[in-house]
Amino acid sequence: MADHQNPPITALATPWGSSAIAVIRCSGSGAIELVDRIFVPAGKLATAAPNSVHHGFVVDPDSRARLDEVMVVLLRAPGSYTGEDTVEIMCHGSSAGIQRILAVLLAIGFRQAEPGEFTLRAFMAGKLDLTRAEAVNELVSARTAEAHEMALQRLSGALEQRINAIKARLVTLLAAVDIQLDYPEEDSGEVVIAPEAVVEVRDQIRELLASYRTGRIYQQGVRVAIAGRTNAGKSSLFNELLRQDRSIVSETAGTTRDYIESTIALAGVPVRLYDTAGFRDSSERVETEGMRRSQEILDAADLVLYVIDAGEGVHDSESAMLQQLRDSGRLVGVWNKIDLPAAGARSAPHGFTAVSLNSGAGLPQLIELISERILPASLTWNGEPVIDSLRQKQLLEAADSALGHVLEGLARQIPVDAVALDVEEALHSLGAITGEVTTEDVLSAMFAGFCVGK
Amino acid sequence: MADHQNPPITALATPWGSSAIAVIRCSGSGAIELVDRIFVPAGKLATAAPNSVHHGFVVDPDSRARLDEVMVVLLRAPGSYTGEDTVEIMCHGSSAGIQRILAVLLAIGFRQAEPGEFTLRAFMAGKLDLTRAEAVNELVSARTAEAHEMALQRLSGALEQRINAIKARLVTLLAAVDIQLDYPEEDSGEVVIAPEAVVEVRDQIRELLASYRTGRIYQQGVRVAIAGRTNAGKSSLFNELLRQDRSIVSETAGTTRDYIESTIALAGVPVRLYDTAGFRDSSERVETEGMRRSQEILDAADLVLYVIDAGEGVHDSESAMLQQLRDSGRLVGVWNKIDLPAAGARSAPHGFTAVSLNSGAGLPQLIELISERILPASLTWNGEPVIDSLRQKQLLEAADSALGHVLEGLARQIPVDAVALDVEEALHSLGAITGEVTTEDVLSAMFAGFCVGK
Numbered sequence: 080m081a082d083h084q085n086p087p088i089t090a091l092a093t094p095w096g097s098s099a100i101a102v103i104r105c106s107g108s109g110a111i112e113l114v115d116r117i118f119v120p121a122g123k124l125a126t127a128a129p130n131s132v133h134h135g136f137v138v139d140p141d142s143r144a145r146l147d148e149v150m151v152v153l154l155r156a157p158g159s160y161t162g163e164d165t166v167e168i169m170c171h172g173s174s175a176g177i178q179r180i181l182a183v184l185l186a187i188g189f190r191q192a193e194p195g196e197f198t199l200r201a202f203m204a205g206k207l208d209l210t211r212a213e214a215v216n217e218l219v220s221a222r223t224a225e226a227h228e229m230a231l232q233r234l235s236g237a238l239e240q241r242i243n244a245i246k247a248r249l250v251t252l253l254a255a256v257d258i259q260l261d262y263p264e265e266d267s268g269e270v271v272i273a274p275e276a277v278v279e280v281r282d283q284i285r286e287l288l289a290s291y292r293t294g295r296i297y298q299q300g301v302r303v304a305i306a307g308r309t310n311a312g313k314s315s316l317f318n319e320l321l322r323q324d325r326s327i328v329s330e331t332a333g334t335t336r337d338y339i340e341s342t343i344a345l346a347g348v349p350v351r352l353y354d355t356a357g358f359r360d361s362s363e364r365v366e367t368e369g370m371r372r373s374q375e376i377l378d379a380a381d382l383v384l385y386v387i388d389a390g391e392g393v394h395d396s397e398s399a400m401l402q403q404l405r406d407s408g409r410l411v412g413v414w415n416k417i418d419l420p421a422a423g424a425r426s427a428p429h430g431f432t433a434v435s436l437n438s439g440a441g442l443p444q445l446i447e448l449i450s451e452r453i454l455p456a457s458l459t460w461n462g463e464p465v466i467d468s469l470r471q472k473q474l475l476e477a478a479d480s481a482l483g484h485v486l487e488g489l490a491r492q493i494p495v496d497a498v499a500l501d502v503e504e505a506l507h508s509l510g511a512i513t514g515e516v517t518t519e520d521v522l523s524a525m526f527a528g529f530c531v532g533k
Numbered sequence: 534m535a536d537h538q539n540p541p542i543t544a545l546a547t548p549w550g551s552s553a554i555a556v557i558r559c560s561g562s563g564a565i566e567l568v569d570r571i572f573v574p575a576g577k578l579a580t581a582a583p584n585s586v587h588h589g590f591v592v593d594p595d596s597r598a599r600l601d602e603v604m605v606v607l608l609r610a611p612g613s614y615t616g617e618d619t620v621e622i623m624c625h626g627s628s629a630g631i632q633r634i635l636a637v638l639l640a641i642g643f644r645q646a647e648p649g650e651f652t653l654r655a656f657m658a659g660k661l662d663l664t665r666a667e668a669v670n671e672l673v674s675a676r677t678a679e680a681h682e683m684a685l686q687r688l689s690g691a692l693e694q695r696i697n698a699i700k701a702r703l704v705t706l707l708a709a710v711d712i713q714l715d716y717p718e719e720d721s722g723e724v725v726i727a728p729e730a731v732v733e734v735r736d737q738i739r740e741l742l743a744s745y746r747t748g749r750i751y752q753q754g755v756r757v758a759i760a761g762r763t764n765a766g767k768s769s770l771f772n773e774l775l776r777q778d779r780s781i782v783s784e785t786a787g788t789t790r791d792y793i794e795s796t797i798a799l800a801g802v803p804v805r806l807y808d809t810a811g812f813r814d815s816s817e818r819v820e821t822e823g824m825r826r827s828q829e830i831l832d833a834a835d836l837v838l839y840v841i842d843a844g845e846g847v848h849d850s851e852s853a854m855l856q857q858l859r860d861s862g863r864l865v866g867v868w869n870k871i872d873l874p875a876a877g878a879r880s881a882p883h884g885f886t887a888v889s890l891n892s893g894a895g896l897p898q899l900i901e902l903i904s905e906r907i908l909p910a911s912l913t914w915n916g917e918p919v920i921d922s923l924r925q926k927q928l929l930e931a932a933d934s935a936l937g938h939v940l941e942g943l944a945r946q947i948p949v950d951a952v953a954l955d956v957e958e959a960l961h962s963l964g965a966i967t968g969e970v971t972t973e974d975v976l977s978a979m980f981a982g983f984c985v986g987k
Contacts, residue, residue, distance in 0.1 A: 092553035093626065097674045099546035099651070099987035102554045102623070130586040132606050145685065147672075152586050152606060152623075167623070169556070169606075172547065173673045175681035197553070218601075219627045220551045227629035231599065533553035 085163055085200060087113055089184045090192035091177055092532035098172030103180055104532060105189060106165040106197060111153060114166040116140055117183050118151065124166070129155035137168065137180050140187055146179050147171055161197050162204030195529025199522060202514060209514030209525070210238040213468050216529045217298060225347035226297040229465050237464040238471075239513050241287065246509045248280050249502055256499045272498060274489050281482040287466055288475050293458045294467030300342075300349030301453055304376050307386035308394065312415040315436040316386055317354040320345070323446055346450040347460070353380070377404075382452055386413040390421030393428060405430070411452055413445065470525060474508045481505035539617055539654060541567055543638045544646035545631055546986035552626030557634055558986055559620040559643060560651055565607060568620040570594055571637050572605065578620070583609035591622065591634050594641055600633050601625055615651050616658030649983025653976060656968060663968030663979070664692040667922050670983050671752060679801035680751040683919050691918040692925075693967050695741065700963045702734050703956055710953045726952060728943050735936040741920055742929050747912045748921030754796075754803030755907055758830050761840035762848065766869040769890040770840055771808040774799070777900055800904040801914070807834065831858075836906055840867040844875030847882060859884070865906055867899065924979060928962045935959035 087107035093100070105114055115124040119136045127133060131153050136145045152167040159165035170180055185191065193199075195216065202212045214233035221227035232238070252272050259271050305313045321343055339354040355373035377383055383404050387393060393401065404410035412431030416422055418438045427433050432448055434441035466472060481504040488498040510516040541561035547554070559568055569578040573590045581587065585607050590599045606621040613619035624634055639645065647653075649670065656666045668687035675681035686692070706726050713725050759767045775797055793808040809827035831837055837858050841847060847855065858864035866885030870876055872892045881887050886902060888895035920926060935958040942952040964970040 090553075093547040093555065094550040094552045096548040096550075097984065098548045099544075099558070099673065099984060100556045100621075101547065102556060104553070130588075132584040132586055132608065134584075134612075145689065147685065148688065150606070152604070154586065158588075167554075169621070171669070171672045173675045173681055173684075175675045175677050176672065176685075179678055179681065215625070218625045218630065219553065221627045221629045223629050224633055227627055227633065230627075231601065231630075234602065235599065530551065530553060 085161075087189045088192035088196055089181065089189040090197075090532040091181065092167070093172070095174055095177075096172070097174070100169050101172040101177050103168040103170060103177065103184070104165070104192075104197060105168065105184065106159065106161045106163045106192075106200065107189075108163065109188075110164045110166055111155070113187055113189065114151065114168070114184075116187055117146075119143075119145070124151065124153060127153050129153065129158055137170065137183065139183060146183065147176050157204065160206070161200040162206050163200060192531060193526070194531050195526030195533055198529060198533055199526045202522075207234075208236075208239045209517065210242065210471065210512060211236060212514070213471070213525070214238075215533060217467055219530065219533060221298065222300065222342065222349040223297065223344040223347050225460055226349070229294060229297060229460065229467065232464055233467075238466065241283075241464050242509055242512050245280055245283050246506055248276070249506050249509070252276060252280075253499060253502050253506070256495050256502070260496055260499075271495050272485070272489060272502070274486055277482055277485050277489070281479060281486075284475050284479050284482070287464070288472065288479065290463065290465040291467070291472045293460055294465040296348055296454060296458055297460060297465075298467050300351060301381040302351045302353070302379060303382045303384065303449075303453070304353040304355055304380035305384045305386065306355050306373070306377055306400075307413075308388070308391070308397065311386040311388045311391070312413075312436045313354055313386050314339075316384060316413060316415075317341075317352065319436060319442065320350075320352055320446075320449075345446075346454040348454050350453060380409065382411060382449070383409050384411045384413055384449065386415050387428075387431070389414050389416050389425060389427070389433070390419050392425045401428075411449055417441070470521075471512050474512045478505040478508040481508065539615075541643045542646040542650055543635065543643040544651075544986040545635065546621070547626070549628055549631075550626070551628070554623050555626040555631050557622040557624060557631065557638070558646075558651060559622065559638065560613065560615045560617045560646075560654065561643075562617065563642075564618045564620055565609070567641055567643065568605065568622070568638075570641055573597075573599070578605065578607060581607050583607065583612055591624065591637065593637060600637065601630050611658065614660070615654040616660050617654060646985060647980070648985050649980030649987055652983060652987055653980045656976075661688075662690075662693050663971065664696065664925065664966060665690060666968070667925070667979070668692075669987060671921055673984065673987065675752065676754065676796065676803035677751065677798040677801050679914055680803070683748060683751060683914065683921065686918055687921075692920065695737075695918050696963055696966050699734060699737050700960060702730070703960050703963070706730060706734075707953060707956050707960070710949050710956075714950055725949050726939070726943060726956075728940055731936055731939050731943070735933060735940075738929055738933050738936070741918070742926065742933065744917065744919040745921070745926045747914055748919040750802055750908060750912055751914065751919075752921050754805060755835040756805045756807070756833060757836045757838060757903075757907070758807040758809055758834035759838045759840065760809050760827070760831055760854075761867075762842070762845070762851070765840040765842045765845070766867075766890045767808055767840050768793075770838060770867060770869075771795075771806065773890060773896065774804075774806055774900075774903075799900075800908040802908050804907060834863065836865060836903070837863050838865045838867055838903065840869050841882075841885070843868050843870050843879060843881070843887070844873050846879045855882075865903055871895070924975075925966050928966045932959040932962040935962065 085107045087105065087110045089103060089105045092102045092104040112125050115122065117137055117140050118124055119138050123133060133151045133153065135149065135151065137147050137149050138145050147170045150169040152169065154165040156163050168180065170176060198212050198215050201207055202209065211234050214230045218227065218230035218234055221230050255271050305316055307313050317339065321341060323345065341352050343350050343352055353376045355376050385401060385404060401410065410430070412428060414427035414431040414433045415436055417433045418435035418440060432441060432445045434445050436442070466475070481501045484501040485498055488501060507516060539561045541559065541564045543557060543559045546556045546558040566579050569576065571591055571594050572578055573592050577587060587605045587607065589603065589605065591601050591603050592599050601624045604623040606623065608619040610617050622634065624630060652666050652669050655661055656663065665688050668684045672681065672684035672688055675684050709725050759770055761767050771793065775795060777799065795806050797804050797806055807830045809830050839855060839858060855864065864884065866882060868881035868885040868887045869890055871887045872889035872894060886895060886899045888899050890896070920929070935955045938955040939952055942955060961970060
């Protein structure tokens with residue numbers, strides 16, 4: 080796509096907030112000349128070499144008053160992310176300053192970029208296929224090293240190659256059909272499309288489909304709540320789990336009066352961890368605001384770590400809730416304080432892990448158990464390309480379904496040119512995954528989920 | 534300062550969070566060669582020209598696995614912010630990815646930068662004086678265009694020049710003393726230091742000192758709370774004030790069950806605006822949690838906009854609170870709903886502004902009044918350099934005090950060389966403001982308040 084068809088767009092590419100540096104991205108036809116009009120020293124950018132960096136000031140186009148001291152990174156078409164002329168303004172990370180520069184850019188002819196518009200332009204310029212375009216967004220939102228690695232793999236084209244390999248096999252099948260249709264006299268009477276070949280291709284598609292759950296869990300993560308009566312040891316467990324995470328996904332633990340939450344990584348999965356308020360007795364549960372919020376958190380949790388003081392045992396008021404958690408398959412029971420003399424009298428309820436959060440006894444087993452429950456072995460990433468997009472999943476399902484029709488047609492021995500239509504249908508779905516065939520609607524829906532500036 | 538004395542340091546220069554781009558800053562001796570070891574295409578950076586941009590990949594130094602696709606901005610000493618060899622890595626804005634790159638940088642020999650360490654190095658390299666170094670931090674945290682403009686003015690050296698001009702006058706006074714001490718035979722019997730000259734200099738210092746309150750209010754802003762009984766029109770006023778702000782300082786309004794808050798700019802001042810829960814009756818005020826929090830917000834507010842439904846009038850339960858707000862000088866009374874028939878019977882209490890938030894009647898006057906109360910004319914910025922640092926204020930006070938001693942000494946006709954000591958004392962304090970004379974303690978205390986990456 081020629082550069083002159085693309086109006087110049089701009090957006091902040093770094094998060095809002097105070098920081099040393101912010102980056103404002105400008106791309107499109109005339110982007111360099113436009114920025115040059117508000118840059119001092121004047122006239123420097125328009126004639127500058129590609130891939131060069133320039134120190135100077137952003138100024139008001141009318142008053143020439145200095146708005147900020149900046150570094151400007153200049154990239155020329157096609158050697159930029161979008162394939163267009165691009166200027167990246169590295170300014171001071173002040174929200175007031177960013178606003179002033181953006182206002183000036185809009186005033187001189189830039190338009191505010193839509194979410195994902197830079198990446199959309201990169202796709203339109205043939206810089207990346209749709210699986211890689213999606214990976215850009217997934218990469219940015221990755222919260223653990225594993226999720227980052229998966230997105231990076233897709234960004235480097237691993238999924239695109241996998242899809243293209245599957246497509247190549249289908250194209251080979253179609254070629255055989257074409258030959259038979261073109262030269263029917265050479266019909267050897269053999270089956271032109273071997274069902275085994277179709278099954279093999281379908282299995283490859285299903286393997287990718289199965290990877291969707293893996294991709295999702297690493298990208299979206301799980302919600303884990305800690306519950307139990309007051310003084311059962313909930314906060315100790317919360318802190319212990321925070322300590323397990325060496326990477327510190329979230330630097331600040333959000334604290335409210337009613338519960339504490341923090342994001343950690345366990346087994347490579349982002350875990351939103353909640354320490355709820357303790358239940359003192361069952362009547363209180365429904366009555367107070369804090370208890371109501373705790374209940375909401377428990378209801379929404381994928382996993383509930385229920386802590387019981389072994390010396391106290393299970394209270395009557397807890398039985399119903401425990402049964403409910405067990406029935407929903409979300410219970411991890413923690414039988415705490417086994418090191419205290421009072422614990423001796425009782426044995427742990429079925430399925431509870433005996434620990435002392437104080438001495439650390441049983442803790443490694445508990446962490447192991449929690450990790451397995453968060454990420455079952457069947458969902459653990461094996462390093463193969465993984466899909467992590469509902470769009471990709473739906474298109475793979477369509478391809479899978481079309482190949483099912485192919486197998487059905489072959490079994491019923493319908494004419495081979497009719498079967499070929501279903502093979503083409505599968506090819507079409509696979510082509511839509513990489514963006515070889517696509518529509519404007521699909522593109523706008525896809526990129527609308529991107530962050531602005533990407 | 535020679536580059537080889539500075540160990541290589543690194544830090545994230547953009548805010549944590551998902552975004553299109555993040556910038557990791559690397560600076561110091563060998564920074565370029567070190568980054569080259571984890572950059573592909575290999576060996577490209579070490580020989581690259583200054584002010585050049587390079588596309589490539591950050592890789593693991595051992596496995597050579599790709600960690601991210603990046604753009605690298607290369608700056609060579611002394612042509613960088615710090616005056617040292619510098620590499621700015623523009624990577625994808627994913628927290629997981631940033632962590633992986635930072636981990637690799639630390640592994641190959643970079644040290645995590647201390648807060649403000651890049652700017653400290655810029656100061657040590659003579660790239661900027663202390664008033665400009667402080668302005669860097671103030672610029673970043675500016676929340677309105679006015680605060681940004683003030684900081685920018687300081688960054689461009691306006692305050693430094695003002696201080697240096699004052700110093701030059703004192704140096705002239707000292708020179709006269711020196712001449713008299715060196716050539717006592719030429720003593721004309723005249724006063725060597727004219728008190729008028731000292732008073733003039735002192736007035737200039739006091740003018741700067743007076744600007745401190747202006748600087749603070751634009752930089753730190755004020756807290757404004759909206760209070761009143763339920764249905765008096767608090768939320769309408771809150772929304773009206775949000776609409777007044779064309780710049781939108783904060784994009785998201787934080788909402789809790791008990792109150793709503795948002796940051797807006799009024800009269801160029803950042804205003805943290807709170808819409809508190811309504812008081813239904815006085816007994817409730819002390820009893821419920823929400824009321825307790827509302828009270829805390831009112832207590833901490835610089836200004837309270839108290840809304841009364843004109844049709845309802847002042848309730849007995851409100852009188853004490855209104856009196857208290859009046860006494861503390863923090864009350865702005867809003868007599869709302871004057872357009873409704875019910876309002877006719879009552880007149881507004883003393884000091885209340887009559888409005889209809891519904892029809893808009895009286896609203897411009899109310900906004901004007903609130904703006905004046907937030908920023909009195911005496912504190913409005915007149916475009917002259919302003920100080921916004923406690924350190925600068927204390928040093929100016931010390932200089933003011935020293936000049937007081939000079940005037941005292943002149944009045945008491947003590948020997949001129951004793952008077953000269955106080956002039957030198959004032960000069961020393963002024964020199965400390967720009968960093969001409971300074972100590973390591975002062976520097977570390979100053980830069981500790983910076984954000985990391987700056």
